[in-house]
Amino acid sequence: MISGATLLAGVVGNPIAHSMSPILHNAWLAAAGIDGVYAPFRVTEERFASFVDGLRGGSVRGLNVTIPFKERALSLADRAGDRATMAGAANVLVFEADGTIVADNTDGLGLLAAFAEQAPGFDPKAGPVAILGAGGGARGAAAAFTAAGCREVRIVNRTQARAQAITDLLGGEAFGLHRAAAAFEDAIAVVNATSAGLAGEGQLDVPLEATPAACVVMDMVYKPLVTPFLARARALERRTVDGLAMLVGQAIPSFEAFYGQPPPADVDVRALALKRLEAR
Numbered sequence: 103m104i105s106g107a108t109l110l111a112g113v114v115g116n117p118i119a120h121s122m123s124p125i126l127h128n129a130w131l132a133a134a135g136i137d138g139v140y141a142p143f144r145v146t147e148e149r150f151a152s153f154v155d156g157l158r159g160g161s162v163r164g165l166n167v168t169i170p171f172k173e174r175a176l177s178l179a180d181r182a183g184d185r186a187t188m189a190g191a192a193n194v195l196v197f198e199a200d201g202t203i204v205a206d207n208t209d210g211l212g213l214l215a216a217f218a219e220q221a222p223g224f225d226p227k228a229g230p231v232a233i234l235g236a237g238g239g240a241r242g243a244a245a246a247f248t249a250a251g252c253r254e255v256r257i258v259n260r261t262q263a264r265a266q267a268i269t270d271l272l273g274g275e276a277f278g279l280h281r282a283a284a285a286f287e288d289a290i291a292v293v294n295a296t297s298a299g300l301a302g303e304g305q306l307d308v309p310l311e312a313t314p315a316a317c318v319v320m321d322m323v324y325k326p327l328v329t330p331f332l333a334r335a336r337a338l339e340r341r342t343v344d345g346l347a348m349l350v351g352q353a354i355p356s357f358e359a360f361y362g363q364p365p366p367a368d369v370d371v372r373a374l375a376l377k378r379l380e381a382r
């Protein structure tokens with residue numbers, strides 16, 4: 103039941119209908135007995151800033167931010183934690199009662215948790231990693247690998263100037279998509295952080311065969327769970343990490359930021375999300 107005291111939170115993006123975040127958060131809210139609701143918000147580019155500004159004061163407790171707004175979300179916040187500042191992007195906005203907006207980035211925590219769970223023994227310090235894409239998701243990943251001691255983060259993007267903007271901030275090397283093979287050589291991990299295919303645009307066609315046999319391949323996209331990108335990596339016998347593990351990994355600290363307590367550990371949110379993905 104929604105009451106007069108129900109706490110509101112949600113996820114903002116465009117597109118947003120694919121998001122599994124409401125499934126995760128609402129399952130946790132119910133299990134924790136918190137009077138709260140977590141809703142999806144689809145907002146256009148031109149209305150994003152006024153939408154966020156209108157939530158000042160805490161009528162909505164917090165938002166997760168997804169494609170394509172993570173970089174702008176950081177710029178709209180009054181304060182930001184180190185992770186968001188380092189990444190130059192935010193996936194969490196908390197609306198304080200005094201009207202301030204506080205930004206955080208939990209994507210990197212989710213990414214590293216996903217590697218720990220699905221590629222046990224993976225050591226970010228052991229060599230270079232290549233990240234495909236240069237949007238908000240790529241920024242969170244690059245900052246997390248850098249903070250974890252990765253020797254060289256290579257950003258491979260269609261628009262090379264956006265890749266360069268990340269390496270200017272964090273170090274590493276920027277590549278155009280046409281030089282993906284060079285970025286994959288001796289990489290210990292390749293992460294797809296592009297939205298190619300998400301809005302019906304072209305699939306990402308990169309030479310995964312250029313990666314070493316021990317390279318771990320991850321896709322941030324989780325619909326379907328085994329994306330064509332991960333399927334190609336598996337066909338090459340590479341270890342893979344899926345985007346759903348990252349989604350759960352970033353949602354745990356997001357929940358904590360919104361409700362001041364960790365989500366209940368006994369809810370199998372991955373199974374819930376998988377059931378929903380299969381039903382679509």
Ligand code: NDP
Binds near residue numbers: 322349352
């Ligand atoms: P952004 O919109 O900020 O960035 C999108 C990136 O994808 C850009 O670098 C863009 O390149 C690239 N891109 C888009 N279309 C194509 C294409 N057809 N070919 C090559 N490159 C393309 O999005 P986000 O960074 O926020 O998210 C990226 C993806 O990662 C999304 O699918 C999102 O759902 C997923 N994600 C999943 C998370 C999880 O927890 N599982 C967490 C974060 C993100 P260009 O710069 O040239 O435009």
